[in-house]
Amino acid sequence: MSAVTPPVTQPIAQRRGGLGRFRRSSWTTHLVLVALMLLWLVPTVGLLVNSFRERADANSSGWWTAILPPYEFTLSNYEAVLGQSGLADAFVNSLFITIPATIIPIAVASFAAYAFAWMDFPFKNALFVLVVGLLVVPLQLTLIPILRLFGPNGLDIGGSFLAVWLAHTGYGLPFALYLLRNYMGGLPKEVFESASIDGASQATAFFRLALPMSVPAIASLAIFQFLFTWNDLLVSLIYIGTNIENQPLTLKVANLVNSLGGNVHLLTAAAFVTMALPLVVFFALQRYFVRGITGGAVKG
Amino acid sequence: MDDLILAAVVVVGIPAVLVGYILLTEQILKVFPERRRARVRPWLWLLPALAFLFVFLVYPAIGTFIDSFKDRRSGDFVGLANYQYVFGSPDVLGAIKNNILWLVLFTGLTVGFGLAIAILVDRVRYESTAKSVIFIPLAISFVAAGVIWQTVYAFQPAGQPQTGPLNAIITTFGADPISFVRNATTGTFALIIVGVWIWTGFAMVILSAGLKGISAELLEAARVDGANEWHVFRHIILPLLMPTIAVVATTMVITALKAFDIVYVMTNGAFDTEVLANRMYQELFSFSQFGRAAAIAVVLMLAIAPLMIANVRRFREQEALR
Numbered sequence: 018m019s020a021v022t023p024p025v026t027q028p029i030a031q032r033r034g035g036l037g038r039f040r041r042s043s044w045t046t047h048l049v050l051v052a053l054m055l056l057w058l059v060p061t062v063g064l065l066v067n068s069f070r071e072r073a074d075a076n077s078s079g080w081w082t083a084i085l086p087p088y089e090f091t092l093s094n095y096e097a098v099l100g101q102s103g104l105a106d107a108f109v110n111s112l113f114i115t116i117p118a119t120i121i122p123i124a125v126a127s128f129a130a131y132a133f134a135w136m137d138f139p140f141k142n143a144l145f146v147l148v149v150g151l152l153v154v155p156l157q158l159t160l161i162p163i164l165r166l167f168g169p170n171g172l173d174i175g176g177s178f179l180a181v182w183l184a185h186t187g188y189g190l191p192f193a194l195y196l197l198r199n200y201m202g203g204l205p206k207e208v209f210e211s212a213s214i215d216g217a218s219q220a221t222a223f224f225r226l227a228l229p230m231s232v233p234a235i236a237s238l239a240i241f242q243f244l245f246t247w248n249d250l251l252v253s254l255i256y257i258g259t260n261i262e263n264q265p266l267t268l269k270v271a272n273l274v275n276s277l278g279g280n281v282h283l284l285t286a287a288a289f290v291t292m293a294l295p296l297v298v299f300f301a302l303q304r305y306f307v308r309g310i311t312g313g314a315v316k317g
Numbered sequence: 318m319d320d321l322i323l324a325a326v327v328v329v330g331i332p333a334v335l336v337g338y339i340l341l342t343e344q345i346l347k348v349f350p351e352r353r354r355a356r357v358r359p360w361l362w363l364l365p366a367l368a369f370l371f372v373f374l375v376y377p378a379i380g381t382f383i384d385s386f387k388d389r390r391s392g393d394f395v396g397l398a399n400y401q402y403v404f405g406s407p408d409v410l411g412a413i414k415n416n417i418l419w420l421v422l423f424t425g426l427t428v429g430f431g432l433a434i435a436i437l438v439d440r441v442r443y444e445s446t447a448k449s450v451i452f453i454p455l456a457i458s459f460v461a462a463g464v465i466w467q468t469v470y471a472f473q474p475a476g477q478p479q480t481g482p483l484n485a486i487i488t489t490f491g492a493d494p495i496s497f498v499r500n501a502t503t504g505t506f507a508l509i510i511v512g513v514w515i516w517t518g519f520a521m522v523i524l525s526a527g528l529k530g531i532s533a534e535l536l537e538a539a540r541v542d543g544a545n546e547w548h549v550f551r552h553i554i555l556p557l558l559m560p561t562i563a564v565v566a567t568t569m570v571i572t573a574l575k576a577f578d579i580v581y582v583m584t585n586g587a588f589d590t591e592v593l594a595n596r597m598y599q600e601l602f603s604f605s606q607f608g609r610a611a612a613i614a615v616v617l618m619l620a621i622a623p624l625m626i627a628n629v630r631r632f633r634e635q636e637a638l639r
Binding site for chain 1: 336358384454571618
């Protein structure tokens, strides 16, 4: 789902303000902010602590009792979920799903985005308005016909990785097109004009100019699509479903919530396994992620 | 192993095929005179993307619309029977009621918290740290968030030591522990709070970017003229930020209408927490009622349609300014 956001004129990092902005901070500001930060952090900390506790401890006392000595932490929960519960395999499946599902839509979108930005053709605006409209179409509206298309009477690829790659490409395209077209359209006109005067073809202008100049937007998009597909549950649930061999982490853990029920020590470890990679990506590339959200469009 | 080869072929192959396709069409276009070339080329460049959009979004949307007038196996037409079911069955009406609760509370709280935090972090030196903390939940899956909040809401019978922080606090003050999630009175609220925890960072980031666009001199001038902080917020920041707030609110309303993962993982719609998206999944896979599932999807789309129109209109206004 997405919305059209107004263009943000200034990068976030800049303009953190002169002293004028800071002068207004009072102790209540700090108090409220720190309280909110704790409120947002504590749930995740609780999960992390519980995932390192023995079954008996996790079921008989709150996690906050474990952060004081004596420390009795264990790695056995992680051994259990990665081994018996099959999360190690699911982790690999998630990578299998996510990497092509990130690369394909970006590749498909970049050519079309360039055409939308720098070529003239009839119905150009109408077509792009359609793309903007498609940004918000709920996936639910597409499930039944696509299931049929992937089913035994159609392409017969139900439950396969290919099905999920194709679906994610289709679903991710409106946002990819929207973001890339806006970015490419904002590149300086003179660059393309002088390239054209020098006799460069559109293909040359695209590969040598537009694409390299759009790397920041492509990076934002890649992180976005990566996190979106890694964290996706619905698409895998529908198109992979019960094919256990291909289930990604989210689907596996959602099933564990039902089968493991009260086993807090295992569930928390399982949840953390799904979070590990997104958290690394987020902290390493936060800037691009935020730019993807504010840079013209948003998606969830 | 086969999958590994397939994935490698796909990751390298698809971009290579696309590049090859573009270069090949350029070669073929050389046959045509320049004017014809410029007319044909855009469509060749658009073709792969338009094909995906059509096959995965446009065609299935039309298909679902037609299916919503057909029976459970998408066989015979049944008129409006599926819609009669949607607006007549207490289960689906309960889901609609909960979606409205989501729409109002989730949107109000994410925008409210997001705005408050955006304004507060603007005044402190640890702005980026504070933003990161609020933003983290957006990077993790709703499934993981569901598990995280199960530990927050954890419930043990009265008299036993509580393992969830919320009930530990409540019982310290002498009250009885509450089963927040498995409870028809509090269930939906408990799930909405999980959604707010995830999405507030999103609202904050956009609102904060909008806030940075308001000139510091303007705010300073108002303060010099004697306006207090509330007046500055009420009469300068709020009106100037209104377009941004509208954008964020639109996105949040759409998110609220599409809420699925949190409900699916935490309750699967039990304890009066059902929502339309989860109900649609149930109709599809638990009850094999394709017609009814399609009708629910169409209702969802109709609820989102006004926001889609607002989005398109906003896009057109921005384009006019380019």
